[in-house]
Amino acid sequence: MADSLNNVYRWPHELASVLACGVGAGLLLIQAPMFLLSPAQGQVAALALCGLAARRWHQAQRILRYRRAVRRSKPYALLPHELPSSPQAVFLGKGFEWTAEHTQRMVLLAQPENDHLRRPSALYQWARRREREANCPAWLQRLIGWPHSLNPLLAMPPVGGMPALHGMSIDEQDVWTPLAELNNHMMVYGTTRVGKTRLAQILIEQDIQRGDVVIVFDPKGDVELLLGMYSAALRAGREDDFMLFHLGFPEVSARYNPIGNFEQITEVATRATGPLPDQGQSAAFKAFAWRYVNVIARAMSAVGERPDFRKVYEYGVSVDKLGGKYLTQWLERHAPDWHSQFDPTPTREHKELITRAEKNGRDIEVLMMMAFFKQQAYQDPIADALASILANDRTYFEKLVNSLYPLLEKLTSGGLADLISPQYDSTTDPRPILDWLSVINRGGIVYCGFDALTIRDAAEAVSASMLADLTSTFGRIYKHGSGYGMPNPEPLRRVRLHADELNELIGPEFVQAANKGGGAGLFITGYSQTAQDIEVKVGTPAAAEQLGGNLNSLIMLRVVNADTAAKLTDRLEEVRVATRLVASGVADTNDPDRVEDFSSRNEDRISMEKVPMLDPAWLMKLPKGQAFALLEGGRLMKIRIPLPLPHVDARTPANWQAMLEHMRIQHAQHTDRNPEQGLTVEGAGSGY
Template identity: 50%
Template sequence: MEALLRPPVELWSTLVAFATAAIAILAPWALMMPPGVAYGAGTVLGLIGLIRGRQAWRVLRYQGNMRRLPIYKVRSRKIPLSRRKLFLGRGFRWTQKHTQRLRDTIRPEVQRYVQPGTLYQWVRRKEVAWESVPILSLLAQLFRVRAWWNPLAPLPAVGGKPALHAVEPDEQDVWMDIGERVGHTLVLGTTRVGKTRLAEILITQDIRRGDVVIVFDPKGDAGLLRRVYAEAKRAGRTKDFYMFHLGFPQVSARYNAIGNFSRITEVATRIANQLPSEGNSAAFKEFAWRFVNIIARALVALNRRPDYQQVRRYINDIEPLFTEYAEAHLDAHGAEDWKEQVEELSSKISERNLPAALRGRSKEAIALMRHLQTQDLYDPVLDGLVSAFKYDKTYFDKIVSSVGPLMEKLTTGNIAELISPDYLDEQDTRPIFEWMEVIRRKGIVYVGLDALTDTTVASAVGNSMFADLVSVAGHIYKHGVDGDSIDTPPTISMHADEFNELIGDEFVPLLNKAGGAGFQVTAYTQTWSDVEARIGNRAKAGQVAGNFNTMIMLRVKELATAEMLTDQLPKVEVFTLMSVSGVNDSSDPGSGIDFSSRNEDRISVSEVPLLTPAELITLPKGQAFALLEGGQLWKIRMPLPATDSDMPETLTEITNEMERTYITNDHWYRVQEPWWAAAPDVSEPELEPEASDG
């Protein structure tokens, strides 16, 4: 058994050994020794003094760390980097020894070695009492200064229980094997305890390592954006940095959330998945999916890229799309005089003789429909458009009513220009990015969804991006990035802050199927109940949790969340020292013994959990427990951020820098043409992507 919470009695041995060694060397006659023997004895005593001094220092350092851990700061450029390992911070592997030491700290007789001293507590009280006293307020300010000359400086505002890390004074750098990241990482921690700081550390390494980095930030944290941009700049990758931010549309890059897909049905799925599906809403969701799919198929057949603006327009009025597609279809497959035939039919149409469903429609559109019905020209897209066109307008509005409000939110204001970009507007120099091109360029994308302003829009755009990424992952898995499936897929590091705001049916395939395409997800959230509430199904939430092989848990306030970690840990045996004393009277009057007494120490063994939820709830800020590489428990603390001189101060500074490296949208459009786009004009040369050098 260890005894580290006690007076450092080794100091007396150290003092006596050094004093006797000094006497033996300086005055050997005082010890009645010949000089040669005295010098040897002095050397041996000095070694004994060093050994005992080292033992005393171990006890003093252990007790000092119990009250105040040393400050741990690292500048971003000094964060360790490895091609095979991921740096998490400094710490140690938690074993039975540390559980034993932690239990020792709660005994009443050792509290003076664990808690700050009486003088420290008196100073803290006086800081408040003297705050408004004219002269003493200056002394109170001195007490608050954190400097080497102030032994009574206040503890860092990290809260928690310092003993959780102090139980191991010999900490080391903690690394995680980079190959484990494909199994995905889950970071749990309540608000303001260091999740974003951990994200910065991991993102910094991913950027410097040259990975494709995608950061989803529902809140749009300006500090995280500045950090991502600063790291991209330090790594010389600013030309590959793109910022998509719903809160700052005037400086954001643009992205068509439904413009890229492997299958045309993905467009309808991405939109319909944002609609409620409980109870009676499920039927309306299916109707909405069908009509969005009809619109998307028609747009693609017309060589037009789908976007939210067009879907909203044709959901409200299908007639213009039907007319345009029907005319294009008849131009390609109809008779040469189809226009004359349609005009003749149009002239014979009488409003009063029309069925109720067609009243209010244009005569030209009705004539087109009737002409097509007389022709033997079956086309599945046209068939869908005709069926939608024949619906009564009132009935049609009812069955697609669930999708209308969503499309209004996605196509209102400046946000519409971001998620429904006009590829041919040469006056708009904001770039349009696409995930496959970002991966080819090994780009860095920061996505700020501004969820505090509008949760619905943030969720819809975020989930559409995830669905797009799943489609891209499937393409990479089958064909590779450049069409060669034997190529090693690129490493795509995705960081999803506020994971509970983003989780949906689109995110799950990224976790359980996209690893083979190089995706490695790091998700951050406050509690697991947030994820369960978002999904609405405990079993599905368990399915999601089962896809995270690595778990890092900071301070949490929910017992169920803490048990996600502690329930995976074994139980260990701890030892308890118990003092027993007793007195027995002698009942024999003839005996010379009146009583007998005894004193003994008993060591008992009990089985306790390696870690309990109570410890996770009392973690200081910036500290965490990590379950790495198949169940190894590590205790880590992250470095505090140090001020970097090259850190951009404001968003304006970032955007000014980005303007010099933005790639204009027309170049992007020509580089990444979809398979269904019209063939380029041979008279106009293909343009390669090029960046303006300012």
């Protein structure tokens, strides 16, 4: 009955056959005549029994390996240079393809008779109690810590979860997915400290080794991720392509203007006002602020100034200055003799104008230029827009754009001002200026840290603007072709964008990038803790589903709620599994002519039923560093991610030391607050 269910968790009865064959073979070699055989015939018979014993031993070993695999997790670690790489595929780890057979084994393991396999043995629990004792003998500590797979006392890696999930198969191999498949983008879910960052390192280092353009958005700032990227760039000989942008460390960061590059001038206002609230009554104020910034951006572009946050704030507070500059340039181009017709000195005829200037707090000379502009019947949409702004009472107008000023002030204070509002013509600032088109054309590697734990508002504003700028750049590449802006265009470059804490970056710009970026060579991999994080950020389940529809490949590490797990399990079909039902019964008889007083019946029934291929609860019990991956349109893989072995590369830039030390302190504090600590194996540092 057990064999009909392919029960790999039964007791290995083959061991009895091995013992019997071994004893028989020994007797045939020693006392062949006792079996009425000649010595030569005894040797042949003994050889045949040894062959049968070997076959039965192999079968028993298979059962024993399955019984052991569901109880223990095997360590798996790699040095950075040992990480496989291929120009056509992406390496994810070791594992196997999950099928209905593995679901069947999980059902069998859940039977009450297999409870002892799921729990640690009594000997293992005794060893854990002894090693916690202060007076544990040194010889016992050495025995317990003997690093061999056959040592029943050896402590399992501190990965938690249910080891049985990977023990459903004793044969695993390297798991690869075709690189072209990732053009459909990938989503990675996993709660804190279960392996998302390590998986990101594995994918990023392969991208760098492959020669792709690599862009990493890291809202919090992970020191190991940054060092891993730079170390991979060194190994690939691409250190000159590496560029660091970090809001928390302006002194070592590249400079970047999030609103300085655009194809349509309206993009400036969209990026600058994107972080403003737009729910309820706030939507009207955001729309008004957008129009205000758009007028400023149009005027700045017309007078030949590149928009940046500092200038937008400067002109926003005093739009009169921009109005005067724009009108002067316009009149110089279209009416060169206007000075002879314009008198800037107010007269009694300008009494109403003077009163309005004093009341509204406006520059009287700019208002007089506006009046002259209208008097001459000149037509210009930007001048009209500026005139409508200047006609408003200044106090009232500032109330309408009140939500804009605090945001701009945060983005133009301290060292942040020079970082995201760079002076392009400065000869005293050696920091490079980040430009996405240049990065893509030269095959760059960019790490973007936003220090969201310290300056959350600024981080959200800059990251959203940066993503919008990147999306606009891909739009230009999509329309104009690869090598846009270069005299000798090169073939389309593959761009790998890795977005950690994706919920911090999601907005309309990201949806557009996921929708349209594939045609321009963009491959997106997003990382998030739960599906609800994304849903809260976008506002509605429908919007979250719209985003999820663009992220076709899915990798799920341990998650903390069933709704997130359902993002994977709902995409799988149900499978048929066999279940065993033990039935027994007793019936008495009242027939006086029959000898028996009762009859009994015992039977095992096998029935087939449909169950989900994966139970969402299993995804909530995954050990750290393990995941299920839905790849290539429906291929379900169970994978183990390799731990990082300690690797020190001292060739980091000298001016990074203070930054790295600060990032390590922040990382340690975050880990101390988190009850789940990083993994270690023999000779391995923390990895998850």
